Amino acid sequence: MARVHLAVNSFFVLLFLCHAGLGGSNPIQENIDKHPHLRFTPRRDPRTQPSGEEPSRHFVNHGGLPKPKARENVEEMSINLPSCGLCPSKSEITPCACTCVTDRLDVTLDCSSGISTLYQVHQILSSTDFPTTMLHSFTLQNTTVADTITQALWGPLSFELIWMSYNHIPYVDNHAFAPSNATLRELYLDYNEIEYFHWPDIEEVPVLEVLSLEHNRIPFLPNEAFSHAALKRVILNNNVIQGISSDAFAGLTRVEEINLSYNSLTRVENNAFRFNDLRLEGQRLVLNLENNHINSISPSAFVGIKSLTLQLRHNFLHTLNQDCFQPIIDATQGLTFFMVNNNPIQCNCSVAWIKHNETVSQCFDDFACSNLGSVNIGSVEVEDLGDCEMEPRGRDGGRQEGSGATICATPPCRNSTTTSSRRNSNGTKNLSGNSTVVRWLRA
Template sequence: MCHLRGLLALALVLGICVVQNQGGSLRRTGQLRHRTASDEGVVVCSICPDAVLIEPCTCICHNATSADIRCGPELTSCEELTDILNVATPVSQYLRLVVQKTSLQCMLTNDIWGPTTFQEILLVENQFSIVDNHAFAHFNKSMKLLDLHKNRLQDVCFSTFNNQPHVEIINLNDNKINFIPGLGNMEVKELREIHLRGNSLKTIMENTYQLMPKLQVIDYSHNMISTIDPGAFAFNTRFNDNRLTINLTNNLIEKFRHDAISGIQNVTLNLKNNKIQDLSEFYEVLQDTNFKAKIFLNGNPIICDAQLCWIVQNKTIMSHFDDFECTDSALTLYSLSPDYLGCSM
């Protein structure tokens, strides 16, 4: 083992790339570029560009055919990023571009990127505030994930996502977004998750998601939403029967309209920690979803009185709700009885 370590050290000094065989012997593979450690020995990565040419960014290999380009706080300008992304690379596509915790605040436009493409774009914890209409058009044949969380985004041209036929996850958490267009402005047919937690949204407009038939997660938690338009979660078609989870926790919603949802049955509505008192609309929500909806209401100012009789008198209907707490007592939904509520039979 000591002999192997000595040979490895000598190889690194000489700039020779080596791999440890399963039998423990060493073989020379050529010029050393980038290496990653693995349990089986030294993994050769020849797909990264010259390390000096992409400084202060780095290339991190996952295996012989997959690598990331990562840039951190040392990156000082978008021009520098553009220069780095225009460096000649051994391959035309990498797994991931990560730009994190920088002071960059330029407008995100399609001119920033070089010829290289990525499957995942993570521009997180920066100072970006504006996303141009064609900001990510260069990646329309490759991008599956776009993560822009913890920036200062206010002006996002959401139609830019129409250019992304393969994107599956969009993360816009913890920005300053106060408007998302409705009326089918976005057509993203492969999108499975959209995350909008911690923004400044107040309204969900009609038909915002009608052209996103594969959605499984919509996260609006920790906004300032008080209005949900009819048809806000209307779908023209669903390409599968996967459950859709709509997270509306920690907003200012006083009433959830039953006609906000259409075209879907398997849906979970998480409405915890809002201002809902009247539950009458939820009977029609259950009817419209063929009694497949799950509804979470804990943390709302719900008075447990005769208005809940239609729930408490039917254990099947009750099973579609969480065991929310009553604000007028220490009781929870599942502990209530028709007699306690004074329900007429």
């Protein structure tokens, strides 16, 4: 019995010595001392513990990473925790400000206050010892900055998202965003005064998905301006673009939106919107050309598109020739919608092909006819369009041999049959008395 009491006493003595730190090194305690953010601190959760109960032991951040006890406590702990430890001190980066969303470790740097030159930004980014060089976002907005963006600006840092809007930046130099070539996904340079953008630089950021250059002074899009597989959104509205070279967008394979509204386009030339290998995976390409000065569209302007919403409102189109829209309908198998209202469209024989076929008419909005008192096409009878003849076409909707080329083309709606009398035996009307009429039918 005495031996049993001796063994028990020895056990408690050793336990006391370990607890008091007198029985040799304690690796758990040493680890906590080295990493103070691992300390446990008693804390009451007022939402889960009734008044009067002993507080539970929640994990509390002391300068390191948070580890909330339960999902519902994440928001509360993020608010109460001062920092994720990945921002430098305020004095090092003033007037910029660094913040960190602790539950995602997203470090954001905002230099919108107190900055007048990009050299100031360069000094801060290149001379400050950031705990991490991979930051989530950089913001510079509403400043008087009027410098060129260069590669040297960023120092050792890279970003996933760059906002540099509402400034006076005139140029974007070669390789300007190369430091973020492996991380940059969204680039916003809107509301500046950019006249020159080195388009090949886009290829240096292969994960870029959004490029926004709206409200600048870009005059022209060169050949093969976009050869970038990842881009999904190209925002170029409110520039002064007067021309688009052939194959300007040919290299895009995943693009879902191209916005060129509010520019100075007068024509859409052949292959301006030709795509080599566009794979939308169930999405429809939205191409916005509204509020330009477009008065003609070349027959092969849109090539390689399988699903399209084409916005052409508020331009100067006077006609909607079949050769100018029929090919797109065929190529997309009817997955196309043309928005052409608010153009000075003359509803005559040039639009009879739309009115004559219900399948085709569903590909257009209910546009107004300028020569018929702005009555919408849906309220116009075929006879109101004039004594129209529609020339025969091949099975693919194209003109048969001997017919000349016409500016402005649209894809066909499958097969056709012809009739030759004013009224068929089934009671349907032709567009003219004894002329040959092509009727486009569903397959």
